[in-house]
Amino acid sequence: MSELPKKARVVIIGGGVIGCSVAYHLTKLGWTDVVLLERKQLTSGTTWHAAGLIAQLRASKNMTRLAKYSQELYSQLEAETGVATGMRETGSITVALTEERKEELLRQASMARAFNVEVEEISPTDVKERYEYINLEGVKGAVWLPHDGQGDPGNIALAMAKGARQRGAQIFERIAVNNIRVSNRRAEGIDWKDENGEVGHIQTEMVVNCAGMWGHQVGRMAGVNVPLHACEHFYIVTENIKGLPKLPVLRVPDECSYYKEDAGKILLGAFEPIAKPWGMSGIPESFEFDQLPEDFDHFEPILNNAVNRMPILAETGIQTFFNGPESFTPDDAYHLGRAPELENFWVAAGFNSIGIQSAGGAGMALAHWMNDGAKPFDLSDVDITRMQPFQGNSKYLFERSKETLGLLYADHFPFRQKATARGIRRSPFHHEMLAQGAVMGEVSGWERPNWFANPGQERRYHYRWKRQNWFENSASEHKAIRENVGMYDMSSFGKIRVEGHDAEKFLNYVGSGDFSVPIGKIVYTQFLNKKGGIEADVTVTRLSETAYLVITPAGTRLSDQRWLERHSVDFQVVITDVTAGEAVLAVMGPNSRKLLQMVSPNDFSNTNNPFGTAQDIEIGMGLARAHRVTYVGELGWEIYVSSDMAAHVLDTLLEAGRKLDLKLCGMHTMDNCRLEKAFRHFGHDITSEDHVIDAGLGFAVRTNKPDFIGRAAVLARKETGPKMRLLQFLLSDPEPLLFHNEPIIREGEVVGYLTSGGYGHTLGAAVGLGYVPSKDEKLSEILASNYEIEVAGCRVKASVSLKPMYDPLSIRAKDNIVSSV
Known part of the structure; x- marks a missing residue:
């Protein structure tokens, strides 16, 4: 083994397909001082036993873009490196056994066309023509993606490793990282140990955690939260089937199964509804190309369905029963990007059994992000800053991982809520909302009323693609907000306090609005990147000469706070998350003013409290702050109250509200109301890739300020037009x-x-x-x-x-x- 260097521009931890892809793409951008360390042998963790399915269509435009890139890259690697990747464009068929699944497939086909992925809806007869071995019993319909494929996972990784070496990367096997040195929010280097007990240190400018199912543990070394958990993952491989032709990949999600033809055999894999977490006491240090004990009882229901679906399996022996671990995240999206805890620690881990099809695109995107210091395009689906600190809790990960594996093949109904690891973050109104009939949803761990059941109505979702069981409930809530008065819990929204001598100056630099405003003024604005893309969509309230309150969506609070912190180094400011300190009730509708006047002696008139201003108020026997803003397009206020007085304020409003027929409302109603008003939703309608002018938000930008992030890009787009x-x-x-x-x-x-x-x-x-x-x-x-x-x-x-x-x-x-x- 060659001697390990003392310094490196970047150290990549993990030699699976993800780590090899990051090394490959960094060197492709001209980085030569790249070191990759693998604890055992390249691909020996989970890459070697992956099924190697390569699908193009994902749940969003940019995830599809990355998957398509992976396929194109793998098709070219053999010519570049001489390593055969086994890439074959086999096509894929997904069949529906229920009308609900058929609707899902038809909607996915429509989405594929929007994302420029070739797709065709096909009949059961068409399925039989393409896959003669299938039993069509119960098949309602299917979709055909002709350019999907499959490849050899191990060789794909080794090809990228060879490509990286050819451009100067150093790759070392059997070197374990046992410590990451951190100082002043930066990783300064890693300590390593080889199998002979020799130790050493590498000083580095950047660290990339590509450690797969060890990613959580490696993150902990640096104080970085990487929420993922290993689960047992099963498949069988048959003996040779005489005369078996080349076949497309077949997915039968209603039976939790997929079928892959490979070298005259059938691989049958499963995504069972209730998974088996593994490695609760840590992954053994000796783990290398290992298998887990067979559990035929766990796999038997899948196999029984498969024998019926694929009758040839009944007369074919099983050559291999395989059980190997893979890592899964709390929301079934992988982790990519810069860790919020450190400035130079990057993560690419937790790929939820789609690591092969994701690796090429993920490595490319991360390499560009590291090279340029900015995302190449919107990556919010997988940006690790979406994860909340509590989601690294071991019991939480254990409970949630039982569900997330199976969700990959479950019906992807709109508004589907996670069933496991619930009830962790609750607003002070939680129990009273439940008593009033709330049916809860969950965002970033926050329990939030999504809709309110009527007396005697079952308090749970009945999922489907057409109108769900809460449709009329939401209509009634919607009507209350439009015609009378409704109230909903906004406590989960992020609250970031920015204060200090330079607070005004700092916000005028990081935000596109004008923050040189009177105390009590509320500013709706965006934080922009240098391209004019929207990094955050917020309201900012001036609380005093030196303090502001930034309100963000619940799911982006951590990301928005880190954006502020990373741009605050030249300013005298303190940035603090105060989300849990205040509960918030939104009181909305034409009679909202009348309700507030019943419970408070303060003046809520246009003269005293015009739109876009806040005032401290008395309410009941307590104190609060009333922000006159709206996300539903009606007269209304957001009432901010300290958590200790929150229950009293809720009781006060509910009691007074009986005289006005006040209606409690949920998040579904808030979203539908904002859509009618064409208010933008961050993460959907506006992202880091969407220019603020194109998004129709130029009114919130003040270009007369001398300097703010993105100003030049805004001026340029105003000149050319959207x-x-x-x-x-x-x-x-x-x-x-x-x-x-x-x-x-x-x-x-x-x-x-x-x-x-x-x-x-x-x-x-x-x-x-x-x-x-x-x-x-x-x-x-x-x-x-x-x-x-x-x-x-x-x-x-x-x-x-x-x-x-x-x-x-x-x-x-x-x-x-x-x-x-």
Whole structure:
């Protein structure tokens, strides 16, 4: 073995397909001082036993983009490196055994067209023609993706390792990292130990954690949270089947199974509904190309269905019963990006059994991120800053991992909630909300009322693709907000306090709005990157001369806080998460002012408390702060109250609200109301890849400030005009439902997809937002076109508008409108 260096620009920990991909892509960008350390032998963790399925279509545009990149890369690696990758474009078939699954497949096919993935809906007869061995019993329909494929996982990794070596990377096997030295929020180096007991240290500018199922443990060495847990993962390989031809990959998700033909044999794999977590006491240090004990009883239900589905299996012997561990994350999305705890510690781990198809794209994206200091495009689906600190808890990971493996093949119903590891983060209103009929959802661990059941109604979701059992409940809540007064719990939204001598100066640099405002003024704004993309969508309230409160979505609080912290080094400010310190009730609707006047002596008039201002108030016998803003498009206030007085304030409002027929509302209603008003949702309608001008948010940007992040990009786009227009669409047919990713059809051609969708109970049909290309076109021409939205393969006519279809002038939220009950 050659001698390990004392210094390196980057040390990559882990020699599976992910680590090899990161090394390959860094060297492709010109990095030569790259060191990869593997504790045993390359691919010896989970890569070597992966099934090697390579699918193109993922749940979002950019995840699909990364999967397609992987496939294209693997097809070229053999010519570049001389290592055979076994890449074959076999195509894939996914069949539905229920009408609900058929609807899901049809919607996925529509989404594929929006993402430029070739797809075809096929009949059971077509399935039989492509896969003669299948028993068509119960098959309702299917989709065919001709460019899906399969490859040799181990050789794909070794090919990328060879490519990295050819460009100067140093790869060392049988070197275990046993410590990561950290100082001043930076990883300064790693300590290593070989199998002979020799030890050493490598000083480095960056560390990348590609340690797979060891990723959680490696993260802990540096004080970094990498939530993942290993689970047992099963498949069998048959003996040779005489005359077996080359076959496409076959997926039967309703039976939790997939079938892959390989060298005259069938590999049958499973994603069983209740998984078996593994390695609760740590993964053995000796683990290398290891298998776990067989558990035939656990696999037997899958096999029984498979023998019926594939009758040839009944007369074919089993050559291999395989059980090997793979790592799964709390939300079934992998971890990629810079760790929030350190400035130079990067993560690519937790690939949820799709590591082979993801590795090429993930390695490429991370390498560009490391090289440029900025994401190459929106990666919010997998950005590790979405993970909350508590999600590293070992018991939480153990409980959640039982569910997440099976969810990969479960019905992906809209609004589906996780069933395990619940009830961890609760607002002070939680128990009273349950007593009032709340049916809870969960975001970032926060339990939040999604809808309220009527007396006697079952308090749980009945999932389906059509109208679910809470549809009319939400309609009633929606009506209360539009016509009377409704109230919902916003306590989960992130609250970040920015204070200090330079607080105003700092926010004027990091934010695109104007923060040189009076105390009590609320500023709606975005934090932009240098390209004018939106890194955060926030409201900022000036609390004092030296203190502001930044309100963020619950799921992006940590990410938004780290964005602030990383840009604060030249300013005298203190940035603190105070989310748990205050509970929040949103009181919304034409009678919201009347309700507040019943419980508070303060003045809520337009003169004293105009839209976009906050005031300290008395409420009941307690104290609170009332922010006059809205996310539902109606007159309303967000009431911020310290957690110790929260229950009293809720009781006070509920008691007074009886006289006005106050209705408690859930997050589904809030989302549908904001869609009618065309308010943007961060993570769907606006992301780091979406220019603030294209998103129609130029009104929130103040370019007269001398300097702020993204100013040049904003000025440039104002000069050229938008390249895209974020438009609102309303279906002409009141029956179909929209969620997101449905294709936008303009004059018969797919031009984009809906970034978000819901039901507009006031508008009378489903409504959505989506971008349409607008370069060198007049807005009038764009709006005059004929539009359709494709819903599960059917095209539905839609009207279109740049301005909100509901209350386009925002009169209701800003004027003194009071109705009587």
